[in-house]
Structures are given as structure tokens and as C-alpha cells.
Amino acid sequence: MKRPDAKTRRMAPLQTPTDLGAAASKDISAAMNLLLADFFALYLKTKNFHWHVSGPHFRDYHLLLDEQADQLYATTDPIAERVRKLGGATLRSIGQISRLQRVLDNDADYVTPLDMLAELREDNQRLAASLREAHAVCEHHGDVATTSLIEVWIDEAERRVWFLYETGRKGA
Ligand SMILES: [Fe+2]
DSSP states (O other): OOOOOHHHHHHSOOOOOOTTOHHHHHHHHHHHHHHHHHHHHHHHHHHHHHHHOOSTTHHHHHHHHHHHHHHHHHHHHHHHHHHHHTTOOOOOOHHHHHHHOOSOOOOOSOOOHHHHHHHHHHHHHHHHHHHHHHHHHHHHTTOHHHHHHHHHHHHHHHHHHHHHHHHTOTTO
16 A cells, blocks of 8 residues: 655645534634633733732732633643544634634733732633533534533633632722
């Protein structure tokens, strides 16, 4: 048997076989890549605030935001690998993240600690809503493996919202 040459291998499609069908692969990949961009953007924003937070509650806020950043980052690889398992292509660069992300960056020189907590709380709430939208896309195509992962990520987003809300309560 003749082995394929380098050029043929380079041109080979990256489509992993899936029985969910081409439409499922396309729709779910698109929804998941948007989520992936959001998770990376929110990861870096949470790290940004972890690095730049200041004031009397520094230690608490610094540690809370690190915990939340770790949780966001841990989600990125499973999202990307779901896309590959469904035969789709996933993100390749920071540039692609910046074109797709719906989470807004905050490059301000100074943000008060309470504003940081409030902004992240809103971002995580929006992320939970985006996760629910992606869940509906996966459910439509019968992709129970992705829906079950997304359900866990919704719970995690809601936990982050809860902690950010309680930690940021005025007068607490
Ligand atoms: Fe750190």
C-alpha cells in the first residue's frame, strides 16, 4: 500500500467522524467557539483584577479572583476538545479570541475593588446566559455529552456570581 505523501497529509481534512451529522457539527462548533473566546477573555480579565486589586481586603479579593480564574481556565480545554470531537475546528490565536469574544475587556489604569467585583459578577451572569443558549443548540442536535458538560459550567458560573455578589455587598 502506498503511503500518502506529505502534501496529501497536509491537505487531509481534520474532520473527526461523528454520527451527529454535519449540521450539528457546524452549529455546535460555532456556539462552542464563541463560548471558548468568552472563557479566555473572562479568564484574563479575572487575572487582570487579581493582579491589580488593592486596598484593605486585598488578600481576600486577590485569592477569590485567582480561584475563579483557575476555574475559568480549566473549562477552556474541554470546550475546545468537544469541538474537535465533533469534527469542527477550534480557535487558533489570541487574535481570533478578540474577534469573537462577547465579554468586554477592561484596560482601565485603576478600577475600585467593588467595581471589579460588580463587573465580574455581571460578566459571569452574561456567561451563564450564553451557556444556556449554547445548551439549547446542543439539545436541538441531541448532543447530550456537550449539554451535560455545559450544565456543570452553568452551575460554576452561578457559584462565581454568588461569591462575587456576597463579597461585594456594600456595608458587609
Ligand atoms: Fe497570582
